Amino acid sequence: xxxxxxxPSKGRMKEDALAIFARAGLxxxxxxxxxxxxxxIDGEDSxxxxxxxxxxxxxxxxxGGVDLGITGEDLxxxxxxxxxxxxxxxxxxxxxxxxxxxxxxxxxxxxxxMADLGDVASEFRSRHGRRLRxxxxxxxxxxxxxxxxxxxQVYRIVESLGATEGAPASGQADxxxxxxxxxxxxxxxxxxxxxxxxxxxxxxxxxxxDVSDRPADxxxxxxxxxxxxxRAL
Amino acid sequence: MLGEPDFADDMLALFAARAAPRLDIPVIxxxxxxxxxxxxxxxxxxxxxxxETGQSLxxxxxxxxxxxxxxxxxxxxxxxxxxYLGQVFRQRRDGGxxxxxxxxxxxxxxxxxAADARAVxxxxxxxxxxxxxxxxxxxxxDQTVFEAVVAAxxxxxxxQTRLIRAFGDRDMLDTLMRSLSEPTGRVAxxxxxLAELARNGDADALTDHLETHMRTTGYLSQTSRxxxxxxxxxxxxxxxxxxxxxxxxxxxxxxxxxxxxxxxxAPTALRxxxxxxxxxxxxxxxxxDARVSALRESDRxxxxxxxxAAFGRPLxxxxxxxxxxxxDGAVLAGGGRYDQLxxxxxxxSAIPAVGFSLWLDRIDQARERGAAI
Numbered sequence: 282x283x284x285x286x287x288x289p290s291k292g293r294m295k296e297d298a299l300a301i302f303a304r305a306g307l308x309x310x311x312x313x314x315x316x317x318x319x320x321x322i323d324g325e326d327s328x329x330x331x332x333x334x335x336x337x338x339x340x341x342x343x344x345g346g347v348d349l350g351i352t353g354e355d356l357x358x359x360x361x362x363x364x365x366x367x368x369x370x371x372x373x374x375x376x377x378x379x380x381x382x383x384x385x386x387x388x389x390x391x392x393x394x395m396a397d398l399g400d401v402a403s404e405f406r407s408r409h410g411r412r413l414r415x416x417x418x419x420x421x422x423x424x425x426x427x428x429x430x431x432x433x434q435v436y437r438i439v440e441s442l443g444a445t446e447g448a449p450a451s452g453q454a455d456x457x458x459x460x461x462x463x464x465x466x467x468x469x470x471x472x473x474x475x476x477x478x479x480x481x482x483x484x485x486x487x488x489x490x491d492v493s494d495r496p497a498d499x500x501x502x503x504x505x506x507x508x509x510x511x512r513a514l
Numbered sequence: 515m516l517g518e519p520d521f522a523d524d525m526l527a528l529f530a531a532r533a534a535p536r537l538d539i540p541v542i543x544x545x546x547x548x549x550x551x552x553x554x555x556x557x558x559x560x561x562x563x564x565x566e567t568g569q570s571l572x573x574x575x576x577x578x579x580x581x582x583x584x585x586x587x588x589x590x591x592x593x594x595x596x597x598y599l600g601q602v603f604r605q606r607r608d609g610g611x612x613x614x615x616x617x618x619x620x621x622x623x624x625x626x627x628a629a630d631a632r633a634v635x636x637x638x639x640x641x642x643x644x645x646x647x648x649x650x651x652x653x654x655x656d657q658t659v660f661e662a663v664v665a666a667x668x669x670x671x672x673x674q675t676r677l678i679r680a681f682g683d684r685d686m687l688d689t690l691m692r693s694l695s696e697p698t699g700r701v702a703x704x705x706x707x708l709a710e711l712a713r714n715g716d717a718d719a720l721t722d723h724l725e726t727h728m729r730t731t732g733y734l735s736q737t738s739r740x741x742x743x744x745x746x747x748x749x750x751x752x753x754x755x756x757x758x759x760x761x762x763x764x765x766x767x768x769x770x771x772x773x774x775x776x777x778x779x780a781p782t783a784l785r786x787x788x789x790x791x792x793x794x795x796x797x798x799x800x801x802x803d804a805r806v807s808a809l810r811e812s813d814r815x816x817x818x819x820x821x822x823a824a825f826g827r828p829l830x831x832x833x834x835x836x837x838x839x840x841x842d843g844a845v846l847a848g849g850g851r852y853d854q855l856x857x858x859x860x861x862x863s864a865i866p867a868v869g870f871s872l873w874l875d876r877i878d879q880a881r882e883r884g885a886a887i
Contacts, residue, residue: 388727389739391748393703396693400672401739401747403679403830406858408743412550424554432679432686434553435830452737471731476702 282499283327286506287341287350290318290332294485297376298351305513307506327502336360338488342368345493348503355381355460355483359419369489372511377485379462381422383478386449386456387471394477395431398456402436405455416441416454419480423458426480446470487511518614519878521644522599525616528640529597534618537596539580541603545570547579547859551831559605573603578852578869579859581619586861593622599874609875616640617849617871621856626801629868630835630851631808637839637847637870638814645880648841652818654777655825655836656805657681657851659784662798663770663791667763670754677767682826682836684771691767694759701748701755712752720745766791773823780821781806805835831855835868841880847872 288302288309289295302309302322309330312319320330331347338352343361351374358364385392392398405413413436417423420438427433439454446466448454458480461467467474487510495503526536545562549570561573574580577598585594599616618636623629634652641650660681664674673694680686701709711719724741728734759767769791775783781803788795809816827836827850836850849870856865 386733386738388724388731388733388741389744390704390708390724391744391751393701396676397751399679400676403675406830409738420557424558428553428555432683432828434555434828436554437549438554438557449738450731450733452734455738471733473703 282496283329284348284495284499284503284506285329285331285346287331287333287338287347287352288320289335289338289351291334294335294351294353294377295332297374297485301351301374301510301513305509307509325502325506327499328506342488342490343492345490348490348495348499349506350488350490351485352488353377353379353483354486355379355419355422355481357486357488358481359421362421367490367492369491370486371489371507372487372514374485374487374514377483379460379483380479381419381458381460381481381483382467382474383426383480384446384457384459384461384467384472384474387473389473392475394475395433398475399431399433402433406435412437413456414439414454415456415458416445416448417458418442418445419458419460422480426458446472516612518599519874521877521881522614522616522874524643525640525872526597526599528643529599529616529618529636532595532618532636534595534597534620534636537581537584537598539574539577539584539598539600541574541601542571543574543580545572547583548572548575551579551855551858552829561603561605561611574600575604576602577615577617577871578619578855582621582856582859582867585619585621585865586856586859590856590861590863590865593620593624595620614874615871616874617869619867619869621867622865623868624866626834626851626866626868627804627808629866630805631812631814633835633849633868633870634809634819634837635812635814637837637849637872640872641839641841641846641877644877645841645846645884648880648884650846651820651840653820653822653825653838653840655682655822656798656802656834657826657832657836658798658834659795659802659823660770660826662795663767663793666788666793666795667766669759669763670750670757672750672754673759679830680828682824682828682832684824686828687771687824691759691764695764697758698755701752704748708748709752712748715749715753717742717745717749720748766793771824773821775821776817777806777809777819777821778817783821784823801834831858837870842883844876844880845873846876846880 288298299309308323309320311317312321318332322328335352336356338350339356339360341347342350361367402413415436416439418441441448445457445459448457560575563571565571581596596619601612602615603612605611620629661678664677676690680690721741724744784799806816825836831852831854832850833853834851838845839847847870851868853866856867
């Protein structure tokens with residue numbers, strides 16, 4: 282039998298992930314050619330490496346398509362309902378740091394907190410003939426934060442798959458929920474983060490899928506890899 | 515329960531006999547009205563799809579909104595009663611995702627007390643017909659009375675809105691009352707110059723500042739909140755920064771929310787409460803009394819009904835009466851007044867509205883339990 286580990290397929294996330302494996306003494310080589318999406322660990326025949334996009338990794342962990350993966354916590358919590366019942370966050374890896382935040386136009390000088398935003402949202406319809414619009418790709422995180430944590434029900438989500446920070450200036454949405462690492466993109470677009478508007482402090486994590494039972498030898502292999510990686514941190 | 519329950523025809527006959535003919539509503543509905551009214555939280559629970567042209571469609575999650583939309587389109591000028599019976603589709607943690615509901619919507623009747631009493635009576639009589647001999651618990655609440663209490667306390671407008679918004683959700687309301695009991699101190703997130711303008715209530719200077727800011731940053735000032743709106747809210751917020759909900763107001767609110775009584779005793783209990791708290795609630799209580807009288811006149815046993823002051827629904831289109839009818843702990847009917855809904859859905863004039871819906875799968879289970887005994 283064998284287990285599958287999913288790693289980011291490109292960019293900084295890929296390099297940082299490979300570096301952690303290297304530090305743990307687990308050298309990953311590509312299978313076939315350099316740009317291949319399959320890999321293996323030298324000396325570990327029972328481990329397959331799959332290079333996937335970061336959100337695919339989150340989804341695959343959620344239905345047990347892979348056993349272990351490195352991806353952002355934001356993607357896991359956004360893509361999986363009841364994430365904590367499906368996966369375990371084994372370690373935070375210290376890279377890929379970014380916050381999922383609620384940001385409003387800087388010009389909204391009367392809005393500093395979620396409570397302010399709740400007031401604005403509740404009056405929005407009577408003032409503007411429509412609900413407050415939030416541009417985001419984080420549907421689930423937004424709903425949970427607004428509805429469950431802050432009791433704000435009346436708003437509409439406008440799906441945004443890129444350049445979310447431009448939506449308020451162009452009138453597509455009033456505010457945004459987006460990911461930011463330094464906040465400079467938000468500032469450049471004249472947006473500010475609410476004082477209690479951090480939904481999630483995310484970073485790359487080592488995540489184990491818990492949705493299917495594994496044979497004992499696979500479990501041994503998996504725990505061995507997790508152990509070596511966490512000790513290398 | 516996948517097929518129509520065997521008591522469906524009897525129910526529809528009763529509805530028709532009470533001047534509420536059945537309206538057929540398509541299963542596939544535009545999703546936007548539901549999401550606009552109930553909020554995005556509903557999105558997770560409805561079955562959404564998209565048309566070829568990109569329109570969001572859903573399987574009807576309930577009947578009230580489509581019935582109201584039909585009324586606006588066809589009959590908006592005349593009062594009318596509608597009945598419905600059919601499957602609704604909602605994802606639930608417990609129970610199936612498709613289940614039957616029926617009910618009556620009474621739209622445009624200006625006699626509020628009579629229409630309220632009729633809704634409660636229709637729901638109770640329907641349940642008595644399909645569950646002969648079952649003991650039904652009827653609980654009523656009234657959003658108007660809570661709004662009157664908050665207004666009579668002389669609380670600032672912004673606080674009133676927040677409290678009314680949380681009414682019906684006890685946890686949210688308690689959290690809010692706690693946070694309002696603490697003064698916020700200074701308004702956070704402002705530079706000195708703006709804070710000064712806000713303290714002086716200088717709306718014009720603030721508006722100028724905001725307009726300049728929007729022009730230089732390329733923000734469109736017509737598509738979202740306007741400079742005037744922002745300036746006025748900032749000034750109102752600044753004036754409230756040092757204020758807090760005082761002990762007396764807090765005690766009055768808590769006393770009110772703890773109020774429970776037999777409906778027959780509720781008018782007196784509410785008057786006693788108002789006298790003790792020193793609040794003028796006459797207008798709201800007149801409406802409350804009229805409803806109780808209307809229920810008496812339609813031969814309901816108001817001593818057997820319960821009034822719970824904290825009972826409400828935290829959705830902004832509910833306005834007055836709310837009620838629930840339960841048997842053996844299972845809620846079989848829920849209803850209330852939603853005078854804001856038709857305006858929110860686009861009606862050009864105000865249309866009073868009251869209605870109820872019945873959970874047919876729960877009724878069916880109650881019937882089976884009854885048959886087994």
